[in-house]
Amino acid sequence: MRGRRTPARVIVISAFILKRLALSLVTLVLLSAIVFCVGQVLPGSVGRLLLGPFADHEAVEALNASLGLDRPLLVQYADWIWGFLRGDMGRSYMYEAPVQPFIVEALGNSLKLAAVAFVIVVPTAILGGVVAALNHNKPIDRIISIGGLTMTVLPEFVTGIILILVFGVWLKWLPISAAWPDGAGGFTQIHYLILPAMPLILVLFGYIARMARSGMIEALESDWTRTAVLKGLRWRTVIWRHVLRNALLPTITVIATQTGYLIGGLVVVETLFRYQGIGLLVFTAAKGKDIPMLLAGILVIGIVYTLATLIADLLCAVFDPRIRLGGRQ
């Protein structure tokens, strides 16, 4: 621990990162296996599905064989993964075209939407939580806590519809469809995305603010905050230097895990606002029994989710020496 970068310290940190990476990898392998199995047990033979109920048996078998569906499962799985890694995600039954470009575009769109939501919600929610905690049990705290809670329990489609009616139809401030005109610039795109992002923002605000608030309250009541105050530090310094850093650690994790929610929320919001994101894509694929599209979509969502959790863990480690350096031997 002497100095900042002795080998021992580097080893501890890299061991930590490696462990997390390995864990994420295991998660992904499991996830892909599950997704693959789900694909196997979905009803109906693919050939039958494609050719329709009146095609004769031989034709169905022949198609299955040509699609490689008569090979052992493990081979099919390996094939699927190998293809996936090379960017070949199979062919969509519905569009009769490679899946990959659809996924890439939809993912890009969803990330844009999520980014707009996050950029707005994270700072405001943290600020809200911190302000609430600093005014514990005062009116401001009540307003933020109860308001946040209310918004969290309202389903997205309800808030979404209200928002469309108020801002899109009545006030006409914002476009009600997320589909921006072709060739629109960055600002225009954001302008189109604000309304669809709002339902997500409202739900997330409640969660994140609540976490930030409770983290703050706990930190404010801690013994080390007392130490800092009784040292004679200015209140501002106590908050900035001592309290915030520890208080917001759990919040970082919450933000990352909310990615999971975000995906569910995206399906609703994207459908409501007719936005070509990954949520809408997976939803349509499921409806149309477009299995390759469905599987690829779910796997991609899984990857995004795992990555987000990994990043959250690493961020926590950056801020929390107890995780970064491990305990005393």
Place this chain on the structure above:
Amino acid sequence: MNGNAENVLELDDLSVAYRVGGTDRLVLRNVSLRIGRGEAYGLVGESGCGKSTAALSVVRYLPRNGSVAGGHVRLDGKDIMGLDREELRRVRAEDLSMVYQDPAKALNPSIPIGRQLAEVFEIGGASAKEARSRAYEMLEKVQISDPARVMGGYPHQLSGGMQQRVGIAMALASDPKMLILDEPTTGLDATVEAEVLDLIGHLRREFSISILFISHNLAVVSRVCDRVGVLYAGMLVEEGPTDRVFRNPRHPYTVALLRCLPGGGRRKSSGGLDTIPGFLPGLGAIGEGCAFADRCGLATERCRTERPPLHDLDGQMSRCHFHDRAQSLPHTTRHAPDESREPPAPRRPVLRVQGLNKTYGRDRAGGGVAAVKDLSLELKAGQTLGLVGESGSGKTTFARTLLGLIEPDEGGRIELDGKELAERVGDRSFEQTKSLQIIFQNPDSALNRSHSVRGLIGRALRQLGGLRGAAMDRRLKELAGSVRLTDHHLSVSPRQLSGGLKQRVAIARAFAGDPSVVVCDEPTSALDVSVQAAILNLLVELQSERDVSYIFISHDLGVVRYLSDNVLVLYLGRVMEYGPSEEVFSGPHHPYTEALLSAASDIGDAEDGRIRLEGEIPSAAAPPSGCAFHTRCPRRIGSICDELDPPLKEAQSGHAIRCHIPADELAALQVQRPSTLSRPVSAERRDDNGRP
């Protein structure tokens, strides 16, 4: 008395109230005390007496629901309560510092220690660079061996003792006039406690600082303080120079408190411990008369109607009508030696452990961390084996292996009632599981359910005793009676009980299946002394009634000596000494035992000639070569200690010591200083002799 220049701190008629359920309840009542320049004042009392509230009102950091109901706190004549925000901050920055009970929590977990310490100098106007170098010096002053390393480290990387040194460094960094120590050594090992107390004593002289020392531990206070005040139910009931108060207490509460301590070499065979009957009055619920009247053996009608004033007895104060008779307070337990307690019949062994090892992270090459090494012992029916050693000595690992919660290495053998005990608790027979039970330090974890106490004990009786219906009810009544739980206690949820009562519930549960061995893991460490005395008495009674055997783990040597027939001293998982309690305590002892005894605080001990262990207990992952204790041994004789692991040799029959120094030589070396724990010290010894 207003602003006497000689007094650094004055509490003047201070009352503090907490708002609970809409009403204000007084937790401090008209407390007045003064602390002179360079004086150390100890404020003692049991939990709930208001001592921490007193400390927090001095620094004006009362909890949200607390408020000052009257009186003043003056620091150097300045009224703390009248300061505005900025003035208060300056007072905290310059004049007033505090050291806290739990150093692990009092330091910010995510800021490097050097930074947290340098901060204090920066408040005082030092540049960042200057602050760093002064932080470094400060760490040297509190005798931290590698300050550069500690500066860049984080609190969780340090041991408790080191953390507390950092806490002290931080408190002294601003060169304050007044230092408040709130239970600074509670939760530390005795050896570490001794070092920290030494350090405080040493720095006190160097910085010529005034001290307010808050503690529940009378012995610790007696070692540090010039004067003490005893708090009871928020009132100062006795005050005076430390040795006068402890040698010649003039308030029945102080007398009773001193009698609860199992120090002074007392043994269970010489009779039970005195306790203080009844309970502390509820928050703010004191009637007209003396607050102690309900629990006082000297109380008369006058006590119940007329509140006693603080009598000034020539520098010693007592809030008792009958201060002149305080020491004639009747004993609550008989003191005569109980002959029937030593039955002549040879006792049968119930537990036998042979060659037990526990290595964590063992690899094929034989590496790994040896937490318990080659441990053998025998426990006879109705006897107690005391297990002592610092934290990290393997006591808890041993207890857990015994209970089957941790699997030991192959090769060892544990026998209970003559039958081999499977390694894992799941593989043990029902009979064996119920005969081997445990009582923990903190009963909460085992009891924290929404059940009523009756339900909890009932379930244990069904599971362990296999009882149902009327038979169970009968047994439950009997069991509750023997641990002194009333019907009222049985009907409430354990959460509503105090620590002592919870521990009684835990004991009742452990005894539900009529165990033959009960492991007691620090069962009284978290309790007040009067409650501790009652629990110890209870354990002794249950033992003589049921012939149960105990393995008693404790860091309090006075308690171990009182309770144990045999004692096992562990260091780094190795048995250093093993033998009959009296012989281990009276010596010759192993140098490690000697150091432990020397570190233990007992009231009235001389301060000179104490042995101190240098440094921390080495890591079990890299145990020292040769004698495991050689890195800290004050009696090390030379390279033989570094190279050769000494065998466990018999000093007297049944008393074995693992040291290269022969027992008779150890005895000769150790005779020079009287064994601290065998000296008659407490006030009751004096009144046994008929003198006040």
